[in-house]
Amino acid sequence: MTTDCKPLLPQTGRPAEILVVDDDQRLLTSLATLLKQAGYEITEALGGHAACQVLKERTFDLAMLDLRMPGIDGFDVMAYAASVRPDCGVIVVSGESAFTAVSRALRRGALDYIKKPFDPEELLETVRNVLGQQSLLRDHADVQSRLKKSEALHRYIVNSSPDIVFMLDQDGRICFINNKVNALLGYMPSELIGQHFSIMLDEQDVARGTYAIQDTSVSSENPRTLEVRMKTRGSRKANRHFEVTAFPIDPDTWHHNTGIDDRAASQKARFYGTARDVTERKEAEAFINFQAYHDLLTRLPNRALFKDRLNLAITHARRNDQKLAVMFLDLDRFKVVNDTLGHAMGDRLLQAVTRRLEGCLRKGDTLSRFGGDEFTLLLPAIHCEDDAKQIAQKLIDALNAPFKLGEHEVFVGISIGISVFPEAGDSMDQLIQNADIAMYHVKDKGKGDYRFFTENMSIDSANRLSLERDLRLALERDELRVYYQPQVCAQSGRIIGVEALVRWQHPERGLLYPGEFLPLAEETRLIDELSERVLAKACEQVGQWIRGGHTDLRLAVNLSPLQVEHPRFVERLIQQLEAFDFPAGNLEIEITENVIMNDLDQISQKLRELADYGIRIAIDDFGTGYSSLNYLHRLPIHTLKVDQSFVRDIRNSDDGACIVNAIVAMAHGLKLEIVAEGVETDAQLHYLRKLGCHQVQGFFYSPPRPSEAIYLALQQTELKVAAV
Ligand SMILES: Nc1nc2c(ncn2[C@@H]2O[C@H](COP(=O)(O)O[C@H]3[C@@H](O)[C@H](n4cnc5c(=O)[nH]c(N)nc54)O[C@@H]3COP(=O)(O)O)[C@@H](O)[C@H]2O)c(=O)[nH]1
Numbered sequence: 001m002t003t004d005c006k007p008l009l010p011q012t013g014r015p016a017e018i019l020v021v022d023d024d025q026r027l028l029t030s031l032a033t034l035l036k037q038a039g040y041e042i043t044e045a046l047g048g049h050a051a052c053q054v055l056k057e058r059t060f061d062l063a064m065l066d067l068r069m070p071g072i073d074g075f076d077v078m079a080y081a082a083s084v085r086p087d088c089g090v091i092v093v094s095g096e097s098a099f100t101a102v103s104r105a106l107r108r109g110a111l112d113y114i115k116k117p118f119d120p121e122e123l124l125e126t127v128r129n130v131l132g133q134q135s136l137l138r139d140h141a142d143v144q145s146r147l148k149k150s151e152a153l154h155r156y157i158v159n160s161s162p163d164i165v166f167m168l169d170q171d172g173r174i175c176f177i178n179n180k181v182n183a184l185l186g187y188m189p190s191e192l193i194g195q196h197f198s199i200m201l202d203e204q205d206v207a208r209g210t211y212a213i214q215d216t217s218v219s220s221e222n223p224r225t226l227e228v229r230m231k232t233r234g235s236r237k238a239n240r241h242f243e244v245t246a247f248p249i250d251p252d253t254w255h256h257n258t259g260i261d262d263r264a265a266s267q268k269a270r271f272y273g274t275a276r277d278v279t280e281r282k283e284a285e286a287f288i289n290f291q292a293y294h295d296l297l298t299r300l301p302n303r304a305l306f307k308d309r310l311n312l313a314i315t316h317a318r319r320n321d322q323k324l325a326v327m328f329l330d331l332d333r334f335k336v337v338n339d340t341l342g343h344a345m346g347d348r349l350l351q352a353v354t355r356r357l358e359g360c361l362r363k364g365d366t367l368s369r370f371g372g373d374e375f376t377l378l379l380p381a382i383h384c385e386d387d388a389k390q391i392a393q394k395l396i397d398a399l400n401a402p403f404k405l406g407e408h409e410v411f412v413g414i415s416i417g418i419s420v421f422p423e424a425g426d427s428m429d430q431l432i433q434n435a436d437i438a439m440y441h442v443k444d445k446g447k448g449d450y451r452f453f454t455e456n457m458s459i460d461s462a463n464r465l466s467l468e469r470d471l472r473l474a475l476e477r478d479e480l481r482v483y484y485q486p487q488v489c490a491q492s493g494r495i496i497g498v499e500a501l502v503r504w505q506h507p508e509r510g511l512l513y514p515g516e517f518l519p520l521a522e523e524t525r526l527i528d529e530l531s532e533r534v535l536a537k538a539c540e541q542v543g544q545w546i547r548g549g550h551t552d553l554r555l556a557v558n559l560s561p562l563q564v565e566h567p568r569f570v571e572r573l574i575q576q577l578e579a580f581d582f583p584a585g586n587l588e589i590e591i592t593e594n595v596i597m598n599d600l601d602q603i604s605q606k607l608r609e610l611a612d613y614g615i616r617i618a619i620d621d622f623g624t625g626y627s628s629l630n631y632l633h634r635l636p637i638h639t640l641k642v643d644q645s646f647v648r649d650i651r652n653s654d655d656g657a658c659i660v661n662a663i664v665a666m667a668h669g670l671k672l673e674i675v676a677e678g679v680e681t682d683a684q685l686h687y688l689r690k691l692g693c694h695q696v697q698g699f700f701y702s703p704p705r706p707s708e709a710i711y712l713a714l715q716q717t718e719l720k721v722a723a724v
Contacts, residue, residue: 007038007039007040007128007131009061009131009135010135015039015040015041016040016041016061016062016131017040017041017043017059017060017061017062018035018040018041018042018043018060018061018062018063018064018127019043019045019051019054019055019060019062019063019064019088020032020035020042020043020044020045020063020064021045021047021048021050021051021063021064021065021066021069021074021077022046022047022066022069022093023046023047023048023066023069023070024066025046027066027116028044028045028046029044031064031093031118031123032044034120034123034124035064035124035127038124038127040127043060047069047070047071047072048069048071048072048073048074048076048077049071049072051063051065051072051077052072052076052077052080055077055080055081055084055085055088056084059085059087059088060085060088061087061088061089061131061134062088062089062090062091062127062130062131062134063077063081063088063089063090063091064091064093064114064127065077065078065090065091065092065093065094065110066092066093066094067092067094067096067101067105068094068095068096074092074094074105075104075105075108078090078105078108078109078110079108082108082109087138089111089130089131089133089134090105090109090110090111091110091111091112091113091114091126091127091130092105092110092112092113092114093114093116093118093123094113094114094115094116095115095116096115111130111133111134112126112129112130114126158178159178159179159180161178161180161274162180162276162277163180163274163275163276163277164177164178164180164181164184164185164242164274164275164276164277165177165178165180165272165273165274166178166181166197166272166273166274166275167249167269167271167272167273168197168213168246168269168270168271168273169268169269169270169271170268170270171196172196172197172198172209172210172213172271173194173195173196173197174192174193174194174195174196174197175193175268175269176189176193176269177189177192177193184240184277185200185230185231185232185233185240186232186233186234187200187233197209198210200230200231201228201229201230201231201238202228202229202230202231202237202238204229205228205229205238208226208228209226209228209244212224212226212244212246213246213271218246218247218248219247219248220247220248220249220250220272222247223245223246223247224245224246224247225243225244225245226243226244227241227242227243227244227278227282228241228242228244229241229242230242230275240277240279241277241278241279241281241282242275242276242277242278243275243276243278244273244274244275244276245273245274245275245276246271246272246273246274247271247272247273248270248271248272249269249270249271249272292304293305293308295368295369297347297350297351297369298350298351298354298369299354300354300367300368300369300375301366301367301368301369302368302369303368303370303371303376305366305368306366306368306370306376306378307428307432309366309378310326310366310378310428310431310432311428313378313380313381314421314426314427314428314431316380316381317380317381317421317422318422318426320381322380322381322382323381323382323383323384323420323421323422324378324379324380324381324382324420324421325377325378325379325382325385325387325388325391325418325419325420325421326376326377326378326379326418326419326420326421326431326432326435327376327377327379327388327391327392327395327416327417327418327435327450328370328374328375328376328416328417328418328419328432328435328436328438328439329357329374329375329376329377329395329414329415329416329439330373330374330375330414330415330439330443331353331373331374331412331413331414332412332413332414332415332443332447332448333410333411333412333413333565333599334346334349334350334372334373334412335373335565335566336565336566336567336599336602337349337405337410337412338373339566339567339568340567341405341408341410345405345406345408348405349403349405349410349412350369350373352403352405353399353403353412353414354367354369354375356398356399357375357377357395357398357399359398360391360394360395360398361377361391364380364381365377365378365379365380366378366380376432376435377391377395379391382420385418385420385452388418388420388452389450392416392418392450393450395414395416396413396414396416396448396449396450399412399413399414413447413448414448415439415442415443415447415448415449415450416439416442416449416450416451417434417435417436417437417438417439417440417441417442417450417451417453418435418438418450418451418452418453419431419432419434419435419438419452419453420452420453424452424453425453434453434457435453437453437457438451438452438453438454438457439451440523441457446594464520467517467520468520468524468526470506471504471517471520471521471524471526471530472526474504474506475526475529475530475533479504479505479506479507480502480503480504480505480530480533480534480537481502481503481504481505481511481706482500482501482502482503482534482537482538482541482707483500483501483502483503483704483705483706483707484498484499484500484501484538484542484704484705484706484707484710485498485499485501485697485702485703485704485705486498486697486701486702486710486713486714486717487499487554487556487675487695487696487697488695488696488697488701488717489694489695490676490685490688490689490693490694490695490696491689491694492721493717493720493721494717494718494721495553495713495714495717495718496552496553496554496695497553497554497555497556497588497695498542498553498554498555498556498710498714499556499557499558499590499697499704500534500535500537500538500542500555500556500557500558501514501558501704502514502518502530502534503704504516504517518530518560521560522560522561522562525562527560527562527563528562528563528566531559531560531563532572532576534557535557535573535576536576536579536580538555538557539555539576539577539579539580539582539587540580541707542555542582542586543580543581543582545711545714546582546583546586550714550718552586553586553714554586554587554588554616555582555586555587555588556588556589556590556618557587557588557589557590558590558620559589559590559591559595561592561594561595564591564595564603564606565595565599565602569606570606570609570610573589573610573615574610574613577615583614584613584614584615585614585615585616587615587616588615588616588617588618588638588639589610589615589616589617589618590618590619590620590641591603591617591618591619591620592619592620592621592624593619593621593622593624593631596619596631596635597631600631600634603635604631604634604635607635607636607637608635608636610636611636611638616638616639617635617636617637617638617639618637618638618639618640618641618675619637619639619640619641620641621641621643621677622640622641622642622643622663623642623643623646623659623663624643624645632670632672633670637672638672638673639672639673639674639675640663640666640667640672640673640674640675641674641675641676641677641697642660642663642664642674642675642676642677642693643677643678644677644678644698645678646659646660646663647660647676647677647678647679647684647688647698648678648680650683650684650687650688657687660676660687660688660691660693661691664688664691664692664693668692673694673695674693674694674695675694675695675696675697676688676693676695676696676697676698677697677698678697678698678699679696679697679698679699679700679701680698680699680700681700682700684698684700685700
């Protein structure tokens, strides 16, 4: 037989390799020759020992073995081949005819038996059969091994999936669940098999879950995805979020022999699904959501959420014919704490204030941080104004006690404006704006109180806004002017000082007086910048006059409460004087009694520093504030300015004159200088002069005028006085 028609092995496509073993050389050769001629690759081994040697070195598809051989016999060779070459098939070719020997050989693994002397055809047929049979066995083993590998691979994929993979039966009981359930929720898969899926779900999500698997529109092409909360093992409340995708199993593609441990259960599987842990995403979403509607420092609702709740409350109140109150709260003296102790302490203070305010409220009320040190409060469904009054008073009282910030003890108060729906407005914006207006009225009247909005408080907000914008522009465009009003010696008529008074040269509205824009400048805190500008201009102009020969000329400037409250007030004022090289002894600052009484300790410290530097201090509008005269001893005051209302009353009644008498007498007793304001008539001047009032100021001599006019007046009076 040629190689062309060699019997090739199916898997490998090569001729089978056969080991022929016999101790009889003649038989060995004849058997080998026969097989070679049939196309097989033949190796000959003379005896058992030689056979073992060859088997040790290489493998064969088949061994043809003589059983009875001296030394190592056929059984021994079979045993050896089974241990070193388990894939090598064995056919026994032996003269042995005893049944026991044959059956023994077959039991030990021989695949067939041929008796000597053999029929060549029969032998070749047996060899072909055995090789074919062996090939089938190998194929089967190969399939089994691939199946095992494939199942291991799928099990690995399912178990190492980042998601929980599960199968449910018709009633929602778990037939299969992968190991991920242990990693994510702490359950062992085995304890869940046979349990209803609801065992893991939050109670509130069970109905949705059940509905989802009953929905007939769901299929593998159109799976249902829903978010549910799941409980970790042993917990009673759900604490993780999952996105579950599930769909019914198609019976045509579902093979039961899946390798699922509980085969009976797997056969019942009707739904397949995955559950992805989305807890982190949900938490991030919740945080972003919280951040969008809350103030992170105080954790209170922010402006947006407050407005939303107010809108709802208005709708509800309108429908039920009820009232509601909106409060606008602004902390008093917060800026001072923030500027002196720093922002970290300011933050702590806001948190502590929040806690105290919250302690005064009911569950349905909404307190929000509106921005900075401003809060808003919604009291839905109040019966009458009195309800709001009580809460407002409670809030004010709650802040009475000092706040401990580290080693510091600080006092802050609160000013509250209240608007009541529907009287003070029937829209959200109107109610907030009117509460804000009412709050500013509290601030104007001395802080630490509450007020309800009334119509006459209303200011045209559009006008206000445009004025605010114009005022900012005025600072940019340098539209502020400083006018001066002379302060005159009552005896000689000599100008001994000038009071700087701001004016605004408005491009459309003409010359504006302080009363028309200073309150707004205070509200918008533009007053700081405005005052600095006025002081700078005045120091520059009056400084020139002083250096030009009017060496004793005094410059009086008004200071706003906000300026004085500023923690760096003293430092900034001195810096400005130094910048213009203005002599400190020529400057007199005017402050009102209310400023002093706001915080006597702080102010007296600041005034002492200024007085030490040489700056003079005057109390403006003296007699009009509610002050204790006590402070006059404690503060370094140089001048009292008698308020113009008392001067005006000199001609009207004796009472008015009485007050002027008393103030002048007191000033003399305390060795203070005295300036009478608002002197308009000769009679007033005469009276004051007689009383011993040193200096006067008023239209009688001159109204406030621009610098050029005042400078001229200054020169002329000097000449007149010199001539006299
Ligand atoms: N913080 C700052 N406050 C300032 C500044 N400039 C002014 N002001 C404050 O505005 C108040 C009003 O000022 P004004 O309208 O300029 O009125 C002054 C005089 O015009 C007016 N006056 C003076 N003499 C008479 C008079 O005989 N009759 C009469 N009817 N009015 C008169 O009095 C005002 C000056 O008063 P006073 O300050 O109390 O001396 C003003 O009171 C300041 O508070 C500023 O730059 N910064």
